[in-house]
Amino acid sequence: MEYIVSRLSEELAKKILANKDTALRYLSELNHKIKVSELASLKKSIPTNDVWKLIVKYWDYEVSKCIIRDLFKQTKKYERGLDSVYAITKLLKEWKKLNLGAVEWPCSQGDFDGFVQRINSLMESGEIKDEKVKIAAVKYRRLKELNTVRNDYLETLIFEKNENIVPTLDHRRGVDFFINGVSFDQKVAKSPTNEFKKDFGEDWKEFAKKNPLKVAEYLYKYQDEGRFDADPRLYIVYLDEDIPVIDLKSKIDEIDISQPSEVTFEYKHKTQGIKRYKTNCFVVLLSK
Numbered sequence: 001m002e003y004i005v006s007r008l009s010e011e012l013a014k015k016i017l018a019n020k021d022t023a024l025r026y027l028s029e030l031n032h033k034i035k036v037s038e039l040a041s042l043k044k045s046i047p048t049n050d051v052w053k054l055i056v057k058y059w060d061y062e063v064s065k066c067i068i069r070d071l072f073k074q075t076k077k078y079e080r081g082l083d084s085v086y087a088i089t090k091l092l093k094e095w096k097k098l099n100l101g102a103v104e105w106p107c108s109q110g111d112f113d114g115f116v117q118r119i120n121s122l123m124e125s126g127e128i129k130d131e132k133v134k135i136a137a138v139k140y141r142r143l144k145e146l147n148t149v150r151n152d153y154l155e156t157l158i159f160e161k162n163e164n165i166v167p168t169l170d171h172r173r174g175v176d177f178f179i180n181g182v183s184f185d186q187k188v189a190k191s192p193t194n195e196f197k198k199d200f201g202e203d204w205k206e207f208a209k210k211n212p213l214k215v216a217e218y219l220y221k222y223q224d225e226g227r228f229d230a231d232p233r234l235y236i237v238y239l240d241e242d243i244p245v246i247d248l249k250s251k252i253d254e255i256d257i258s259q260p261s262e263v264t265f266e267y268k269h270k271t272q273g274i275k276r277y278k279t280n281c282f283v284v285l286l287s288k
Contacts, residue, residue: 001232003280004166007180008059010052013057016068016178017055018170027054029067029125034060061181065166072159072167080149081156087149095142105143106136117124150245151188154236157252165257174231179257182232183278185199190235193218197273205287207286212283213263220265220277228267231276239287251286 004012017023018019024044031039036058072078080087095103107115117134155176157164166178176186191197192208196218200207208215216235234257243251258281268274 002175002176003181004059004183005061008056008110010056013052013055013059015175016077016166016168018168020051021052022071022244023055026064026067026071027051027058029070030058030060030063032062033067034058040157042089047052054100061182062187065164068169069159069163070168072169075169077152077169081159082157084153085245088146088153091142091146091149092245093132095146098138100142101137103143106139112136112140147188150248151160152253153184153245154188154248155186157249158234158257161252161255161257166222170173176234179234179260179282182260183262184232184234184282186234189219189235190237190241192237193222195222206275208237208239209287211284212285213222214260214282216261216263216281216283217265220263220279221267223267225270228269230265230267230279232280232283234284236284236286240284243286243288247288248286252284255281255284 002012004016008073013023017026024042024046025037025158027042030036030043038056039054042054077172080106094101119132122129155167159167159177162179164180166181168175168177174185175183177184192204196208196215199202215237216233218229220233220237260282262278263281264276264278266274266276
């Protein structure tokens with residue numbers, strides 16, 4: 001968990017502003033607000049390390065929040081988010097035209113090697129195996145592209161929901177934005193986990209709607225250990241597949257993203273055993 005209300009570190013400044021050029025634009029806008037001679041005399045030739053030191057020195061959360069939000073609206077990332085409805089619709093039409101079937105992963109993410117090994121073990125000709133791998137590879141690539149575009153769209157919708165959201169201006173693993181000055185990582189999940197569905201039976205969907213924090217608990221509990229953390233997250237969870245993209249905005253509009261909820265979960269580490277964690281999160285459930 002990282003905070004930016006009272007102070008800012010150079011590391012967080014780099015996460016938010018991404019590069020020297022953007023940082024200099026930020027300092028220029030900051031100078032218009034607070035009028036500091038040291039900022040007014042800045043030149044592009046200033047050493048990069050000095051740029052980050054100045055950002056930390058003159059950090060003002062309330063002033064900077066507005067500047068960074070305006071800078072974000074000028075980025076390609078924001079532009080992509082705004083155009084995502086068209087892009088998603090186009091990608092889904094192409095998927096259908098290619099006769100790729102259901103919009104779903106051909107195998108578990110990160111297990112393409114295992115998938116190929118399973119194909120090789122089939123009692124079929126090499127040509128048939130080749131065709132299955134070709135189709136799976138196309139589906140995998142296209143679904144990765146579709147998910148990236150859809151996640152950009154969801155992130156843009158979240159950004160528009162709350163004036164107290166400070167976004168990062170580039171994709172950085174671990175932090176997508178700060179809400180009320182606290183770092184949050186946006187995670188989009190295709191379901192509340194198979195374990196959730198198994199434990200709560202046929203009525204798992206209704207149970208999830210009534211108990212969103214339980215959904216968060218399972219998502220934290222069953223995350224991959226290689227990417228494990230207990231940091232604050234904003235979970236967007238699909239309870240139904242193939243929710244029309246046109247419905248996503250209305251779904252996001254219905255939720256409140258102002259104060260997170262506290263969730264406690266246990267995680268079974270391979271070497272450390274079971275450990276208990278407590279963190280804050282938002283849970284957005286998407287259903288038809």
